[in-house]
Amino acid sequence: MKVEHFLEKNEVREVTIFKQLVLNGGKLSYVEMLDYLAVAKASLDKDLESISFRIQSLADQVSVSYDGQYIFLTMSDEFSLQQIYQLYLSQSVKVKLISFLFEHQEFSIIQLAQQLMISDSSLFRKIKELNSYLKEFGIKIRNGKLHGEELNIRYFYFQFYSYIEEKEALVVSHSDKQITQMVQAMESFLHVTIEPENRQRLNVWMLISKNRVHFKEKKYTHLREQMQPYLEDPLHQKIRLMVLRYFSRYSIEVDEEEAMLHFAFLLAFPILNEHDFHEYTLERDRRAPIATLDTYVVETIIIHYKFRRLPYMVERDMYYHLSHIHTKLYFFQGDIEVYDYEEMLSKEKQFTGRNLVSFAHTLLSISTDKFGINKAEENSLVKMELLKYISLLAIISFKMTTIIQIGIDLKMESIYTETLNQLLILNMRHINGIHVEACQPNKVYDLILTNEQPTQKDRYGDAQVYVLSEILSSFDMENIQRIVQQLNV
Structure with missing residues (x-):
């Protein structure tokens, strides 16, 4: 489900106009906007008129103007596209x-x-x-x-009040001592400390749960089935005890499944910090579905990258993020695509490379096959969890990458050498895990960039040598990036 699905067609076009202006530096020709939106001139004129009316109360923060040829966007430093979306969603x-x-x-x-x-x-x-x-x-x-299913209903409301309706409105209108006490009770029963940002998420979930707990016709069929391997889980048992004791203080009868709902939520979202989650992993049943998949995926990553072993903290960090991904896939359905999937995927491909994205697809196939999820259906949850796999693989790559030392040794007049050295260094900044500098005497390098084939083979020691065909050419840049990736393996 996309954020735009809460808007009408003309409203989607209007926020798209804002988005295109942001992506194009605040200025886009009228003709280019027409082509992008694929609408008639009359429709675009009407949209621009509607935008002017809608944002007139925010004249000091945002404005859209048209001079007959170009459309312009200006925004104050503290105003953003997100607030434009919120303006439309609020109406x-x-x-x-x-x-x-x-x-x-x-x-x-x-x-x-x-x-x-x-x-x-x-x-x-x-x-x-x-x-x-x-x-x-x-x-x-x-x-x-x-x-x-009750879990799906609460999960949808959680997504809704986290990303669509301003959660401040929910907190202000519903917050009371009972919610504060319940969060404190959870920290006490679980012996954890919930950090401020995570506490905000938990508050929203608890407010939704408080609203739903009195509803009589709740359905738990899928939840009961998925919870069978977790009925004796130590975290679930603690939550169960807390829920039964807490609600009994207010003479509220709750179903046994109320604890199951909170258990699924706590493990699917980053509520527990990494340390507290690690303490839980030492107790959990490693044969249960989520833990089993966590371990299998970690081993798959280690084998794929040919790591002998991962540093302890890197592996711990990986389990923390993977467990959130796998818990969501195991218990939940659907998602609200806060970030544009295609745009995010395109950016991550540029940043991480096609090979990493392809491997993320492999990991997603392993997970969806394990949990029997149909990828053929339109499923925003599967799409967004793919992006998380890609981000996790990027994190691992960064942490496990050794710094490749690159020396530049150009054979030309010094007036050109100094300038081209700096230009090469600037053009290679996007390549992760490298240090580039002008070649220093007696320093060991992994890769030497030069513009002439060396006459003495041992001049650069064991360093690999790449002879530039045309300095700053895209051909050379792609080859250099390929060599860096090979050196990192």
Whole structure:
């Protein structure tokens, strides 16, 4: 599910105009914008007029102007594209519909149509559109209620209040001592310290849980099935005891599954810090599905990169991130694509290389096959977890990369040498794990860049030599990057 799915078609075009202006340095020709949006001139004119009206209250922070040839964007230093999205989402009928459903848990068509000030037919259309996107979460709005597995419903609301509706609105309107006490009780029972950013996530989850705990018609079929290997898990047992004791203080009857919901959430999201999670891994059953997959994927990575062994802290860090990825795949369905998948994938390919992305796909196939997830279906969760695999592999590559020493030894007049040395160094800054400098006497290098074939073979010791065909050419740059990757293996 994409953030844009909460907006109307014309609103999507308008935020796309903002996005294109940001990507093009705040200036884009009218013709180029027409081509990109693939709309008629009248539509673009109408969109620009709508944008001007929508942002008029923010005139001191953002403006869009058109001089007859170019469209311009200016924003204050403390204003960003994210706030543009929030402006549009705050006025979205679909967002208001979901918020109303969360607050009241059910509605009548007449009641909600009046609340949103739209016709019954428009409301039916909005619900139908939302249901087409909610399908990947395994949930559906029907007969004025949200139907589906309770874990999926809470997870969707968590995503919604984390990325779509401003979570501050949820916290301010619902926060009370009961939530604060429950978070403190969790820290005490689990003997952990939850850091401020993680505490924010936990507060949102607890507020959603408090709202849902009184709902009578909760469904746990899939959760019970997935929890079978974890019923005796030490973390689950601690959470179970905490939940039963805590709610009994308020004379609230809760299902046994309430603890299961919190268990899945705690392991899928970075609530526990790395140290506390590591303490848990020492106790957990290593034969349980998530732990088994964590170990298998770690071993696959070690074999792939031909590492003899990983440094202890690198391996620990890897287990921490992999367990979040695998827990989400094991327990949850769907995701809200906060970051544009294609753009993120393109950027990560540029940054990490095609080989790493290909290996991330291999790891994802291992995980989805293990958990029986159908990759053929439109599944934002699978797509976003792929990006996390790529990021994790990049982190490992950076941490395990030895610094390749590169010396530049150009044979030409010194007035050219100094300038070209600096240009070569600047053009190679994007290559990770290297140190480049003008060749120093008696210093050992892994790679020498020169423009003439050396006459003495032992002049550079054991260093590999690359003779530049045309200084600063893309041909040479690609070959140098290939050699660096080979030296790092």
